[in-house]
Amino acid sequence: MIEAFGLSKHYGAKTAVYNLSFQVRPGIVTGFLGPNGSGKSTTMRMILGLDEPSSGTVTIGGTSFRRHPNAARQVGALLDAKALHGGRSARNHLLCLAQLSGIPKRRVDEVLDIVGLRSVAGKRSKGFSLGMGQRLGIAAALLGDPRVLLFDEPVNGLDPEGIRWVRQLMKRLAAEGRTVFVSSHLMSEMALTAEHLIVIGRGQLLADQSVKEFIAANSADFARVRTPDTEPQLREKLTAALAEAGGRVDPEADGALRISGLPLPRISDVAHAADIRLWELSPHQASLEEAYMRMTQGAVDYASTAVPGGQPAGPGQPPHGTPPHGMPPHGTAPYAMPQGAPFGAPAAPGGGFVPQPPQPPQTGFGPPPQGPPAAAPAPVQQPTSDPEDAR
Numbered sequence: 001m002i003e004a005f006g007l008s009k010h011y012g013a014k015t016a017v018y019n020l021s022f023q024v025r026p027g028i029v030t031g032f033l034g035p036n037g038s039g040k041s042t043t044m045r046m047i048l049g050l051d052e053p054s055s056g057t058v059t060i061g062g063t064s065f066r067r068h069p070n071a072a073r074q075v076g077a078l079l080d081a082k083a084l085h086g087g088r089s090a091r092n093h094l095l096c097l098a099q100l101s102g103i104p105k106r107r108v109d110e111v112l113d114i115v116g117l118r119s120v121a122g123k124r125s126k127g128f129s130l131g132m133g134q135r136l137g138i139a140a141a142l143l144g145d146p147r148v149l150l151f152d153e154p155v156n157g158l159d160p161e162g163i164r165w166v167r168q169l170m171k172r173l174a175a176e177g178r179t180v181f182v183s184s185h186l187m188s189e190m191a192l193t194a195e196h197l198i199v200i201g202r203g204q205l206l207a208d209q210s211v212k213e214f215i216a217a218n219s220a221d222f223a224r225v226r227t228p229d230t231e232p233q234l235r236e237k238l239t240a241a242l243a244e245a246g247g248r249v250d251p252e253a254d255g256a257l258r259i260s261g262l263p264l265p266r267i268s269d270v271a272h273a274a275d276i277r278l279w280e281l282s283p284h285q286a287s288l289e290e291a292y293m294r295m296t297q298g299a300v301d302y303a304s305t306a307v308p309g310g311q312p313a314g315p316g317q318p319p320h321g322t323p324p325h326g327m328p329p330h331g332t333a334p335y336a337m338p339q340g341a342p343f344g345a346p347a348a349p350g351g352g353f354v355p356q357p358p359q360p361p362q363t364g365f366g367p368p369p370q371g372p373p374a375a376a377p378a379p380v381q382q383p384t385s386d387p388e389d390a391r
């Protein structure tokens with residue numbers, strides 16, 4: 001099990017992670033999500049002892065990574081698949097790692113078989129494609145047969161077959177009782193792989209709950225309704241009838257209607273009572289991507305402009321740039337968010353968090369200053385070029 005409590009990391013005036021607390025339990029795949037620059041990579045580096053926390057603690061099995069005897073046999077990680085000597089063959093790269101950790105030679109061939117690189121094991125890794133490099137990185141993580149595994153973007157560069165293989169591998173490792181912590185930007189893949197999610201934004205915890213709970217708490221289901229295209233008056237008649245029944249009706253670009261606030265049977269009854277024929281009446285359940293985008297809308301540091309002709313926000317969705325509930329607007333100083341279970345902080349129904357009163361403005365994301373607040377808010381910190389900065 002991985003446990004973080006009050007974890008913070010500062011790079012000068014820049015705060016990459018602030019007061020982060022969570023647990024990663026064995027037996028399930030836990031997804032680690034957040035926009036670019038949210039502190040995911042920095043958090044993983046602190047878990048692995050590569051960065052020292054400015055405050056707080058993080059342990060693996062109750063012990064910090066650096067205190068684990070022969071840590072490579074306890075914890076496996078893929079943070080950067082390119083972190084290897086390109087002049088070495090795949091087998092020799094793994095042999096070097098095995099010898100450093102006292103791992104038998106036979107394990108090298110075993111992991112090469114697992115990742116599908118046995119046929120190219122003698123080739124120099126500098127000639128590997130991005131996907132082959134990822135497979136070699138996964139092999140290195142599996143080398144010590146560890147009980148705890150961390151993967152940062154493991155499907156980067158893989159083809160569809162490789163992505164499916166990684167998904168099945170993660171689930172199999174978790175089913176064996178291992179702790180599996182996976183960071184990814186592919187929401188569709190996370191929805192198929194992870195059972196639990198830890199979501200951060202600007203270095204702070206936004207959600208710590210199951211995938212189903214996360215989607216339910218950050219989305220609104222709706223129904224799509226379509227009337228005959230040859231009878232536009234029926235569409236107008238249905239819009240009025242559904243609005244009178246208490247539903248919210250929004251037009252879609254393809255001519256259908258998006259209905260929220262009414263269950264499907266009620267929509268059908270209203271249409272039947274108004275003598276309106278329907279060509280379509282279908283439910284729509286929000287995807288993980290939709291729920292994630294709504295949750296992190298205000299925590300994106302590098303937001304692009306809206307696409308011309310884009311779809312309007314759906315029911316229950318804020319317009320572009322609106323911060324999620326309890327998240328400070330971009331460019332303002334955050335406040336300390338309550339952390340999720342098991343640390344006993346207040347939680348809102350549905351797995352969210354209870355916002356706390358905002359603190360005085362401050363530079364970066366560090367703890368609030370002592371004494372009276374400054375006369376004016378400090379300027380927003382620009383992204384740094386520090387190689388250890390959060391991605």
